[in-house]
Amino acid sequence: MTLGKKIFSGTLITGFILGIIFWGGFNWTLELTNSLSFCTSCHEMRDNVYPEYQNTVHYSNRTGVRAECPDCHVPREWIHKIIRKVEASRELYHKVVGTIDTPEKFEQYRLTMALSEWKRMKSVDSRECRNCHDYESMDFVDQGRRAVKAHSTGLDEGKTCIDCHKGIAHQLPKGWEEAAAKAGL
Amino acid sequence: MINAEELSSLRGDHPLDEVSKVAEKKNWAKDGEPISRNYVQQPPLIPHKIKGYQINLKFNKCLSCHSWKKYRESGATKISQTHFKDRDGNDLAEVSARRYFCTQCHVPQANAKPLVENTFKPVDAVKN
Numbered sequence: 001m002t003l004g005k006k007i008f009s010g011t012l013i014t015g016f017i018l019g020i021i022f023w024g025g026f027n028w029t030l031e032l033t034n035s036l037s038f039c040t041s042c043h044e045m046r047d048n049v050y051p052e053y054q055n056t057v058h059y060s061n062r063t064g065v066r067a068e069c070p071d072c073h074v075p076r077e078w079i080h081k082i083i084r085k086v087e088a089s090r091e092l093y094h095k096v097v098g099t100i101d102t103p104e105k106f107e108q109y110r111l112t113m114a115l116s117e118w119k120r121m122k123s124v125d126s127r128e129c130r131n132c133h134d135y136e137s138m139d140f141v142d143q144g145r146r147a148v149k150a151h152s153t154g155l156d157e158g159k160t161c162i163d164c165h166k167g168i169a170h171q172l173p174k175g176w177e178e179a180a181a182k183a184g185l
Numbered sequence: 186m187i188n189a190e191e192l193s194s195l196r197g198d199h200p201l202d203e204v205s206k207v208a209e210k211k212n213w214a215k216d217g218e219p220i221s222r223n224y225v226q227q228p229p230l231i232p233h234k235i236k237g238y239q240i241n242l243k244f245n246k247c248l249s250c251h252s253w254k255k256y257r258e259s260g261a262t263k264i265s266q267t268h269f270k271d272r273d274g275n276d277l278a279e280v281s282a283r284r285y286f287c288t289q290c291h292v293p294q295a296n297a298k299p300l301v302e303n304t305f306k307p308v309d310a311v312k313n
Contacts, residue, residue: 056237144216146233149260167239167246174243 033085039069042095048106052170072128072169073117080124110173118162118185126161133161211295219262220294223307228290229262235293240286247287248280 040046053059058067075081100106121128135155140148154164166172166180199205216233238246250259268284269277284290 144233145218146216146260167244171239171241172244176244177249 034070034074034081036068036070042091044095044100044106045069048100048103049170056169058169067132067169071132075124075128076131107173111176111179114166114173114176115179115183115185118166118180119183121162122160122185129161129165211297214294214296223305231291231293233293235288240288245280245285245287252280 040050053069058072060066074084094100098105100109135151138151140152143151150164163185166176196205213234213236214232218232220230220232222229235247240246248264249255250261251264253263255261256263264280264284266276268280271277271281272283
């Protein structure tokens with residue numbers, strides 16, 4: 001082997017190994033930042049939305065299957081996930097400037113955040129809900145009277161989960177109904 | 186010295202070193218049809234689940250189906266006129282504060298046996 005070839009294949013192998021490390025590390029970081037404990041490591045998330053979520057069906061229920069923060073807030077498919085993660089670096093900025101660092105500020109900013117989350121969910125036909133709840137696999141015989149009525153008409157009319165199930169995991173802020181109606185959400 | 190078997194405490198006469206009987210858990214009733222009322226002025230019982238429904242200063246989930254604006258869409262019974270009256274009988278534009286916390290008067294049902302026997306019978310004329 002000539003020197004040039006040696007260097008070439010050496011670089012290739014190193015590159016390959018580095019690639020694995022980088023790629024693995026990247027995905028590992030992605031996984032690490034995709035957990036309830038990561039989300040609640042910021043007091044903004046831990047003090048406000050977390051305790052409310054703990055009183056809901058997605059935290060504790062009959063079957064013991066839990067939906068955690070990223071299940072609803074972070075897309076599952078890789079490419080959508082990356083986009084959301086990049087967007088989420090905005091949260092770091094707001095963390096630093098203290099946009100919601102007191103309960104009062106959080107309440108004040110809450111409607112803005114809720115509206116933005118509803119908009120995101122509506123624009124993808126409540127994709128994250130449907131990752132777990134498939135309309136096709138719902139047994140209407142087992143559902144309550146009100147649910148059957150709403151689901152058999154509403155979904156046919158082109159409504160999506162988040163149109164009717166706002167406040168499923170957190171408390172709703174004052175005046176949200178008017179604000180949502182105005183924004184067409 | 187007292188014998189454990191002879192001692193009856195709040196725990197019952199169950200020996201301390203034995204596992205006690207598990208109390209039966211009550212389940213909330215599933216969504217059903219409206220439950221018939223027994224007398225005039227009875228707050229109707231809630232015939233559906235209400236677990237997790239937010240009722241506080243910021244939002245009242247019940248009203249998102251039972252308000253006059255929403256009842257047609259949701260198929261729920263609309264709250265009656267009485268819910269808009271203050272204690273002096275004045276009509277208000279919104280649900281009266283004393284009727285805001287719905288579950289003070291309206292309650293859902295569970296599969297519990299009545300604790301005491303009740304022989305109440307509604308008058309035929311107002312039965313529904």
